[in-house]
Amino acid sequence: MTLLDAAFAHPQGLAGRLGAMIMAYMTRQRxxxxxxxxxxxxxxxxxxxxxxxxxxxxxxxLRVPEGFVAGVDASSLMVxxxxxxxxxxxxxxxxxLKEGSALTLPFEDNWFDVALSANSIQIWPDQLTGVKEMxxxxxxxxxxxxxxxxxxxxxxxxxxxxxxxxxxTLKQAGFQQTRLEFKSMKPVSTVCALGIKECA
Ligand SMILES: C[S@@+](CC[C@H](N)C(=O)[O-])C[C@H]1O[C@@H](n2cnc3c(N)ncnc32)[C@H](O)[C@@H]1O
Numbered sequence: 001m002t003l004l005d006a007a008f009a010h011p012q013g014l015a016g017r018l019g020a021m022i023m024a025y026m027t028r029q030r031x032x033x034x035x036x037x038x039x040x041x042x043x044x045x046x047x048x049x050x051x052x053x054x055x056x057x058x059x060x061x062l063r064v065p066e067g068f069v070a071g072v073d074a075s076s077l078m079v080x081x082x083x084x085x086x087x088x089x090x091x092x093x094x095x096x097l098k099e100g101s102a103l104t105l106p107f108e109d110n111w112f113d114v115a116l117s118a119n120s121i122q123i124w125p126d127q128l129t130g131v132k133e134m135x136x137x138x139x140x141x142x143x144x145x146x147x148x149x150x151x152x153x154x155x156x157x158x159x160x161x162x163x164x165x166x167x168x169t170l171k172q173a174g175f176q177q178t179r180l181e182f183k184s185m186k187p188v189s190t191v192c193a194l195g196i197k198e199c200a
Contacts, residue, residue, distance in 0.1 A: 050120025054082025102130035116145040149190040166193035
């Protein structure tokens with residue numbers, strides 16, 4: 001495993017701790033932009049897949065005071081860190097964080113109003129299976145958001161191409177009313193692919 005893998009993709013050990021500090025610090029602007037796209041309601045049930053240090057979980061919990069925020073992450077280190085960051089909301093049962101895989105989400109069908117993932121899908125071993133899982137756990141009318149700030153992209157055109165790939169994955173998983181949003185950011189633009197699990 002490379003140092004970058006241990007810091008960000010599969011956070012563990014000292015590199016994972018350092019990566020978590022960087023992610024928690026560097027993602028605030030992206031997290032606030034993400035929230036602005038989600039049209040959150042106070043009683044929404046939200047799921048974040050691949051929450052890392054849990055900074056977005058914390059921001060979302062503040063905005064759904066009568067709702068519920070759940071998270072799944074494959075890294076035990078990230079689950080511990082995000083648990084520490086969200087301690088009060090976990091104690092009051094407004095937040096639940098689980099160690100697990102995007103490919104087999106530990107939640108029942110038709111449970112969430114919003115399912116999202118930020119800078120994690122590029123690491124999943126099978127993106128379509130993960131997005132189909134998000135579809136499964138969403139209620140009819142539920143909203144999905146896949147956010148990616150691809151730091152490896154060399155130009156904005158590459159970010160657009162990545163967005164087109166995310167959109168295609170959403171459609172294959174069954175989502176409708178799909179669309180892309182872009183935000184110019186440093187060091188590279190961010191794309192968000194959005195969609196709806198439509199009523200039958
Ligand atoms: C680059 S970090 C992003 C963390 C956070 N969402 C952010 O934007 O700062 C990727 C996260 O995805 C998690 N992850 C990677 N593969 C996963 C999988 N198959 N299922 C669930 N989580 C996964 C990692 O453990 C890590 O916490």
